[in-house]
Amino acid sequence: MIEYRSIAELVDLAEKDGCRISEIVLADQAEFMEKSVWELQDMMGERLAVMEDSIDKSNRSDLRSTSGLTGGDSYKMLQYYEGNEGLLGGFVDKAVARAIGVAEYNASMGKIVAAPTAGSCGIMPGCLVSMLRDRGYKRENVLMSMFTAAAIGMVINNRASLAGATGGCQAECGSAAAMTAAALTELMGGSPAQCADAAAIALKNQLGLVCDPVAGLVEIPCIKRNAQGVVTAFCAADIAMAGIRSYIPVDEVIAAMKSVGNALPETLKETAGGGLATTTTGLRLKAQVFGTKDNK
């Protein structure tokens, strides 16, 4: 059984068998969970379905979060790209709109899939559902790529962290982008090594990213960080597919992410004690939602 303590190991196993990382992982997890591969694929399929549903339910202009602070930006983004190619082009802008939507839906108590966390729940759906719906990739291949994504996440979880409170946003949105970049690369026919490089390149770009949520809620700037995570994932996957290697191997990038996370002060790790959370506007928004100490 695989211990998921290194991505290099996953790449080696996949290359040895001449198959995708996802196939190695699926077989391993089926054995570990004592279920059939079809049962596992069904379970992953259920998650993909919830991701699609969260996208379809979040494109309304009147979507509003529980706190009232956010909502309706996915709708705006979708309206924008309808008439414009923008700078990123319709495909990426639509994926960004979808990621924003899922994150807004999360903030309005919608049903989402934590991938790997609720705070970063928009990145994977934004990218993968766009590949499914707008680039014609087959559902079974998109599904399989999620096993590769999850394996990357397992290694990060074992060697570093997936929690903002421990590693800042680099651990949540950074990990989501890295996981998704690997999935995208596999989906496009990249080799196991290229998937690992894509993950490294994505994660490298998120090092030092802090968790500084305004009012302590998973909204500002979390929703827009999901938007950025989509772009990071697509960019990293394209770079890897071009045959460009990451100079630093992915397992070392993960170790770096861990040490950077440890170096971050508590004020920047999901305590709303610094960064954007303590800006003038950030504090005003906090008072707007929760009242001030005097008039609670």
Add this chain to the structure above:
Amino acid sequence: MSTTVFDIIGPIMIGPSSSHTAGAVRLGRVAWKMLEDEVAEAHIQFAGSFATTGKGHGTDRAVIAGCLGMHSWYDDVPRSMEIAKEKGIKFTFENIDLPDAHPNTAIIRLVGKSGKESTVEGASIGGGNIFVKSVNGMDVEYTGKNNTILIRHIDKPGAIAAVTNFMFYAEMNIASFRMSRKKRGGEALMMIETDNDVPDSVLNSLKILPNVINVILMKKL
């Protein structure tokens, strides 16, 4: 049980926060399970971050949803307070100070239609995981990692032996065992984590053992 791919891409949950929403539903659900009666009243106290940010995370709705028996992925979670009102259930919330407790702690006291009460104190420790500190004043330290059998019994010699012997005959492997009691010879609680699935036949047999008051299965979360 160790992490699987479905813990990384997953859980499926009602947002926005696995600790402040999904974990809160789970805590409420534990209280509901312990009550073993239809809920008439729910009195909830929040401490720490639950108290300060609960409003924005829907923690209040999440706990009520759990008290109604919902799971953290049910679509009705955001509407739980309206549903509770429709059922005529009274509920109150209070923010309190608990200096030594985990930052996401709730004390949930439920009153059943028959007058029965159950009080659960627990914390949402991150990622949707929970840690139940006590049930009805008795320390349990329940985490939901394994199938857990909770046995209310009278603290008499042989009560525990009867249960563990039966588990042996039923070929159930005990992963951990914990017992706690309010006072010697009084009501006590066994908390047994098992690696196995627990069929109803096992629960029914445990219920008729000497000195056992009641048996509840808390399935692995």
